[in-house]
Amino acid sequence: MATQMAAAAAVVPSSIVSTSTTPKIIPSTYTSLLLSKAHHRRRLAFNPILKPSPLRLTFLPNKPRSTLPFRRTNATAPQIRCLFTGIVEELGTVKQLGKAPHGGFDMVIEAKTVLEGVNLGDSIAVNGTCLTVTEFDANTFTVGLSPETLRKTSLEELQGGSLVNLERALTPTSRMGGHFVQGHVDGTGIILSKVPEGDSLWIKVKAEKELLKYVVPKGFIAVDGTSLTVVDVNDGEGWFNFMLVAYTQQKVVIPLKEVGQKVNLEADILGKQVERLLSGYISIRSS
Numbered sequence: 258m259a260t261q262m263a264a265a266a267a268v269v270p271s272s273i274v275s276t277s278t279t280p281k282i283i284p285s286t287y288t289s290l291l292l293s294k295a296h297h298r299r300r301l302a303f304n305p306i307l308k309p310s311p312l313r314l315t316f317l318p319n320k321p322r323s324t325l326p327f328r329r330t331n332a333t334a335p336q337i338r339c340l341f342t343g344i345v346e347e348l349g350t351v352k353q354l355g356k357a358p359h360g361g362f363d364m365v366i367e368a369k370t371v372l373e374g375v376n377l378g379d380s381i382a383v384n385g386t387c388l389t390v391t392e393f394d395a396n397t398f399t400v401g402l403s404p405e406t407l408r409k410t411s412l413e414e415l416q417g418g419s420l421v422n423l424e425r426a427l428t429p430t431s432r433m434g435g436h437f438v439q440g441h442v443d444g445t446g447i448i449l450s451k452v453p454e455g456d457s458l459w460i461k462v463k464a465e466k467e468l469l470k471y472v473v474p475k476g477f478i479a480v481d482g483t484s485l486t487v488v489d490v491n492d493g494e495g496w497f498n499f500m501l502v503a504y505t506q507q508k509v510v511i512p513l514k515e516v517g518q519k520v521n522l523e524a525d526i527l528g529k530q531v532e533r534l535l536s537g538y539i540s541i542r543s544s
Contacts (some may be wrong), residue, residue: 263270268417271544272337272349281289283497287433291468291526292298295488298410298457302464303415305390305496308541312512314329315402316367318484318535319517322414327349331332332462337403337441337484339380339426339427339439339480340380340427340437340438340439341382341424341426341427341435341437341439341440342424342427342431342432342433342435342436342438342484343385343424343435343436343477343479343482343483343485344424344434344435344484345423345424345467345482345483345508345509346370346423346425347368347370347371347423347507348366348421348422348423348509348510349365349366349367349368349383349419349420349421349422350366350367350418350420350421351366351415351416351417351418351419351421352365352367352397352416352417353365353418354416354417357401360405361401361402361403362401362402362403362404363391363400363401363402363411364383364388364399364400364401364402364415365397365399366377366383366397366398366399366400366413366421366423367396367397368396368398368423369396370396370400371423371424371425372393372395372396372422372509373480375390375393375398375425376390377390377391377392377393379401379425379426380425380426380440381398381425381426382422382423382424382425382426382438382440382482383400383412383421383422383423383439384410384411384412384421384422384437384481384482384519384521385442385479385480385481385482385483385521385523386406386412386421386442386482387412387426387439387440387441388400388401388406388440389401390479409441409442409444409445410445410521411445411481411519411520412460412521413519414519420510420511420513422481422482422483422509422510424482426440426536434484435477435484436477436479437524437525437526437527438479438485438526439485439523439526440482440523441523442521442522442523443468443471443521443522443523443524444446444464444465444522445466445469445520445521445522446462446463446464446468446518446519446520446522447462447463447518447519447520448461448462448482448514448515448516448517448518448519448520449461449462449518450461450516450518451512451516454500456502457500457501457503458500458501458506458512459500459514460480460498460499460500460501460511461496461497461498462480462496462498462499462520462522463495463496464495464497464522465495466492466495467516468522468524469477469490469492469495469496470492470528471524471525471528471529471532472487472490472524473487473490473528474487474488474489474490474495475487475488476524476525477522477525477530478497478499478523478525479521479522480511480520480521480522481510481511481520481521481523481524483505483509484513484522485499485501487499487500488500
């Protein structure tokens with residue numbers, strides 16, 4: 258009997274203490290045994306307890322993971338709309354403008370920068386109007402103009418040789434240099450005056466009352482797709498103005514336009530969102 262007890266003590270770890278015929282395990286030691294290998298589950302198996310015996314440590318493999326297909330929780334999430342910054346990338350040149358063989362109205366623009374990495378269906382802002390690329394080659398791209406686009410924007414005034422502001426839609430890695438511009442023109446304005454001051458240029462634009470209400474001093478507005486800071490707003494006379502520094506004058510089409518010509522206008526979306534929310538709140542309160 259003494260010989261058997263000595264043999265058992267030689268194989269049982271020192272952390273396992275036997276005070277009777279039933280072996281006992283110190284909790285801390287048992288926990289360390291379970292956690293020492295994360296990819297296996299361990300179970301302690303005992304021989305029938307008739308007399309002290311060594312413990313056998315068995316390793317059981319993990320159960321295989323579920324083979325059910327991964328289910329998306331937002332499979333019906335809306336697609337992200339196109340977004341621009343109002344920082345013009347380059348001036349393009351209109352090569353052709355008019356009715357196309359398919360019956361629509363197409364515009365072909367010569368460009369360079371915005372053609373880098375272009376694909377069919379990409380969005381490019383042309384004078385602040387978000388348009389879809391339908392064809393392209395090494396030097397030009399084609400966009401379609403719907404009747405509504407022609408009615409709402411100044412693009413109908415373009416002709417062969419006209420320069421236009423171009424900007425590609427934002428990508429997740431793009432810098433945000435201007436403000437959030439959707440390329441959805443709210444309406445057009447008329448250039449009232451162009452007055453130089455030093456090497457800068459003051460531009461005054463007349464706008465409809467319904468659009469002017471979203472224009473605030475020191476706020477943002479996109480004029481022909483160019484992100485600009487508003488200086489003054491005159492609700493009574495129906496105009497706002499802004500200043501173009503020398504650098505900007507060389508990069509956008511606005512200074513090339515004459516007094517009396519149209520410009521595309523897109524107000525900052527923030528004002529429109531606030532108005533929409535407040536109108537709903539007021540209608541609920543009044544009902």
